[in-house]
Amino acid sequence: MEAVTSPTAPTRAQVRRWRQYLADERAEAAAYRDLASRRTGEEREILLALAEAERRHEQHWLDLLGDEVGKPLRGDWRTRVLGWLARRFGSVFVLALAQRAEARSSYDDDADATAQMAADERIHEEVVRGLAMRGRNRMSGTFRAAVFGANDGLVSNLALVMGIGASGVSQQTVLLSGLAGLLSGALSMGAGEYVSVRSQRELLEASRPGPHARAALPHLDVDANELALVYRARGMAPQDADAHARQVLGSLEASGAALVVPVDPDGPEGAARPEDATAGAPEVDEHETVGTAVGAALASFCFFASGAAVPVVPYLLGAEGWHAVAWSAGLVGIALLVTGAVVGLLSGTSPARRALRQLAIGWGAAAVTYLLGLAFGTTVG
Structure with missing residues (x-):
């Protein structure tokens, strides 16, 4: 240079x-x-x-x-x-x-x-x-469950605590409501995440080529080229499907190995992507990206519980009225800034912007429930 x-x-x-x-x-x-x-x-x-x-x-x-x-x-x-x-x-x-x-x-x-x-x-x-x-990709499944769980715990329990607290009930009632919201929400999040990830993995598995199809490849008629129909069904153009099928069948004689094209989840309308040396990029395991159902459920449960515990801490320490509301909002605000910054960092975007967005969403939801508590209750003592 x-x-x-x-x-x-x-x-x-x-x-x-x-x-x-x-x-x-x-x-x-x-x-x-x-x-x-x-x-x-x-x-x-x-x-x-x-x-x-x-x-x-x-x-x-x-x-x-x-x-x-x-x-x-x-x-x-x-x-x-x-x-x-x-x-x-x-x-x-x-x-x-x-x-x-x-x-x-x-x-x-x-x-x-x-x-x-x-x-x-x-x-x-x-x-x-x-x-x-x-x-x-490796951490996205469990990380997604962890981030969503922590954020949901922070926002939902802060909103619950502030809404109940604004109605003018006793400190013990607010504390009991917060703990109940923590436990019920964590169980619900864990169960929902398990079902969601398990279902997604089953759908991905249903889209993978079956082992019987691989075993049948050596016996296909090269001239009839039935394999081309597989590639066409998965999104390849007819000419490309025919050419690639002939290439695969022709390679059987030399190497004895065959490759079947899976669905590319990132491609348009189930576009096919050859799993060969010319693909140009490392293959990403969709199951690895989604994560395990148990891992996602545990992460969601634990992080929701940890997030939901934050707004309850002032009430556990005996705070009441405006002091408890202010402490809850402040602690949750700090936690929302941290989770937003981490998400921004990992996604390659501005951590500050993501942190402020998380804070605005969380405080906005809590403010709405607080105003509803004031409207339908009495006042914070």
């Missing part, structure tokens, strides 16, 4: 900006190397390649700075946090942070950065997204 040279002496503002870019590139390269040290195989090679790309960007700023490099600066605080986490964990959370870091690149709007560098950062975001995809 050619270094960009300035026709005139750089300004102090430019030097400061270049030095910060240099520090950030060094920190990101170190984070990728740390992540690579916790990986093996292809993932390790990809992360080391990303680190090498960041080193090339680092060299660009070194060439621009020349004698103005000065004392090394510390990277952006978010990049330093990423590096600290990469050295200690290397989980999907760290990859999600790395994805966010790549998305924040300002090279598109900086005349001192090359178009190639700006393009690199955009592609790096997609590379890291791909690395994080497997971890997200």
Whole structure:
């Protein structure tokens, strides 16, 4: 990559900006190397390649700075946090942070950065997204149940406690109502999640090719090509289905192995996707993405119960009236901010925006029930 040279002496503002870019590139390269040290195989090679790309960007700023490099600066605080986490964990959370870091690149709007560098950062975001995809899929079933359970527990029990409390009943009645809401809601969530995930897994299993079909492949007539009907039924165009079926049947003589195309759950109208070396992407197990029914049920039960316990805590400690309402709303608000930020982080979007959205939804629901409690009850003592 050619270094960009300035026709005139750089300004102090430019030097400061270049030095910060240099520090950030060094920190990101170190984070990728740390992540690579916790990986093996292809993932390790990809992360080391990303680190090498960041080193090339680092060299660009070194060439621009020349004698103005000065004392090394510390990277952006978010990049330093990423590096600290990469050295200690290397989980999907760290990859999600790395994805966010790549998305924040300002090279598109900086005349001192090359178009190639700006393009690199955009592609790096997609590379890291791909690395994080497997971890997200692996945890999505149980994680979904955990997040929904905790959020439902926080919001529903806060709304219940505030609605009952606003009606003017005693502190003991509010506490009993909150505990009853915790237990009944957690049981309901756990049972519902079990049925939901179990049903979804059964539906996925019903869409998988049967073993008897695989065993019949060696005996099919290549000219009749009945296998093409399977691919057409699963969404392939007739010409593509015929060509792929002939390829599969032809490979039987050489390898003795056969592959049947499953339904792609992410494709349009049950589009087919060949399970062969030309697919271009690692196969994702739909069952792994959905999670186990027992795991999802337990996660939903436990997280709903933990979320529903938060608004009850002030009443357990003996708080009454406005003080209990304020403490419940405040504690639940903090918990909603945390769950929203975690969801935002893992989904690769803004944690702050997701956190504020969770807070607005939760407090909005609680406010409605509180107003209804005031309207149909007496007043908070």
